[in-house]
Amino acid sequence: MRERMRARAALLGGLLLPALAAVGGCERPAPVRARHAAVALVGGDPDRGRALIQRFGCKACHTIPGIPGADGLVGPPLTGIGSRVYIAGVVTNQPANMVRWLVNPPGVDSLTAMPNMGLSAAQATDIATYLYTLR
Ligand code: HEC
Numbered sequence: 001m002r003e004r005m006r007a008r009a010a011l012l013g014g015l016l017l018p019a020l021a022a023v024g025g026c027e028r029p030a031p032v033r034a035r036h037a038a039v040a041l042v043g044g045d046p047d048r049g050r051a052l053i054q055r056f057g058c059k060a061c062h063t064i065p066g067i068p069g070a071d072g073l074v075g076p077p078l079t080g081i082g083s084r085v086y087i088a089g090v091v092t093n094q095p096a097n098m099v100r101w102l103v104n105p106p107g108v109d110s111l112t113a114m115p116n117m118g119l120s121a122a123q124a125t126d127i128a129t130y131l132y133t134l135r
Pocket residue numbers: 053056057058059060061062074075076077078081084086087088089102109111112113114115117127131
């Protein structure tokens with residue numbers, strides 16, 4: 001009886017646990033999951049968003065993970081912006097508000113130092129999608 005239990009334990013340890021670990025190993029890595037979540041949430045293209053962030057020179061003022069040379073300190077770092085509760089401390093951090101902010105920051109908060117960067121709504125949507133991958 002004890003033998004059989006031991007055999008069963010060995011079976012559990014030898015077969016079942018590696019099988020469970022393998023299932024766990026199929027999970028997508030965190031950056032891929034964050035990317036899928038951002039696309040589902042905002043509906044833009046994070047790769048285009050990243051390119052637009054480079055093109056529009058956001059890095060002059062912001063530190064932005066994943067953007068080469070983006071170590072500006074004029075505005076707040078955008079590290080973890082996807083998990084922030086407020087945007088610029090004035091509106092709740094939801095996709096629609098993020099797009100509104102990016103299209104026209106002074107339209108959201110007349111006292112803000114962030115200038116209107118001349119983004120279209122479509123461009124802002126792509127940028128917002130990239131920003132929401134930063135959790
Ligand atoms: C001339 C400097 C400047 C440039 C260029 C600039 N920003 Fe900003 N940005 C700021 C400042 C300053 C703030 C803080 C605004 C506030 O709190 O009123 C800010 C705030 C933000 C916020 C809100 C951050 C938070 O912590 O709530 C986001 C998101 C953002 N900027 C994205 C961008 C993106 C994307 C670009 C490029 C398209 C960009 N910014 C270009 C200066 C700039």
